[in-house]
Ligand code: ADP
C-alpha cells in the first residue's frame with residue numbers, strides 16, 4: 001500500500017467513525033466474503049429490559065429477583081444490568097460467586113445455592129426444567145432471551161429479557177448483501193431466540209448457544225467460502241475477533257473486544273461494517 005492511499009482511506013474512515021488499529025486492515029476488509037455478527041450489543045442495543053417473570057408454583061417474585069439480583073450485582077453482562085434494574089435495592093451479599101461466560105452465574109445467597117442463566121447452564125448443573133420449560137421456549141420463540149433462576153437444585157423462575165434491534169441493523173445486513181457478501185449470526189444466546197432475530201434481519205446462517213471458544217470455531221466453517229470478518233462487542237467475542245480474517249469491534253463494547261480487533265466502529269452503528277468494507281475495496285482498487 002502506498003502511504004497516500006492509506007492516509008486518504010483513513011481520513012474518510014475517520015469521518016465515518018471507523019478506526020483502523022493496524023495498517024493491514026483495509027486490505028483484509030477488501031477480501032472479505034462473509035460477515036459474521038455477534039447478537040447482543042452488536043446487532044441489538046445490548047440494553048435488555050426485563051419484560052416478564054414466570055414463576056414456579058408457590059414462588060415469591062421478590063424472592064426470585066432478590067436471589068438472582070444478588071448474583072448479578074457481581075456481573076457486568078447486559079443481562080445483569082436488566083435484572084438488577086428490576087431487583088430490590090437492598091440485596092443480600094452473595095458468596096463463592098462465579099461468572100460462567102456464555103452461561104450465567106453461580107454462587108451462594110442466603111444459604112442457598114443459586115444459579116442464574118441459560119437452559120444449558122441448568123442442564124450442566126443437573127437442575128430439571130420442570131413445568132417452566134414450556135414458558136422458557138415460548139419466551140424464546142418471541143425473540144426474547146429466557147434467563148432461568150434456580151435455588152438448591154429447583155427452578156424458581158424464568159425471566160424474559162427483551163433487547164431491541166439497533167435501528168440500522170436490518171439496513172446494514174441488506175447493504176452487505178447488496179455488496180455480494182454473505183452474513184451470519186454467531187451468538188451465545190439460545191437457538192430459538194437467535195433464529196427469531198436472524199429472521200427479522202434476513203440473516204440465513206445461524207450458530208447459537210455457543211461458548212466463547214465455540215464462536216471462534218464457528219468461524220472455521222464459514223471460512224470455507226473465503227475470508228471472514230467477525231463483528232462483536234463483548235468479552236465473550238475476543239477469541240473470535242482475534243481469529244477472524246478481520247476482527248471488527250463495536251466501540252461502545254468492552255476494552256477486551258477492542259484490543260482483540262483490527263477495526264473499531266466508534267459509534268457502534270453496524271452500518272459502519274458496510275462502510276468499512278466499501279472503503280477497503282475502494283482503497284485497494286486505488287492502489288492496484
Ligand atoms: P451474546 O453472544 O448474545 O452476546 P453471551 O455469550 O455473553 O451472549 O451470553 C449467552 C447467554 O448466556 C445470554 O443470552 C444469557 O442468557 C446468558 N448469560 C450470560 N451472562 C449472564 C449473566 N450474568 N446472568 C444470566 N445469564 C447470563
Ligand code: MG
Pocket residue numbers: 038039040041042232233234237
Ligand atoms: Mg455481545
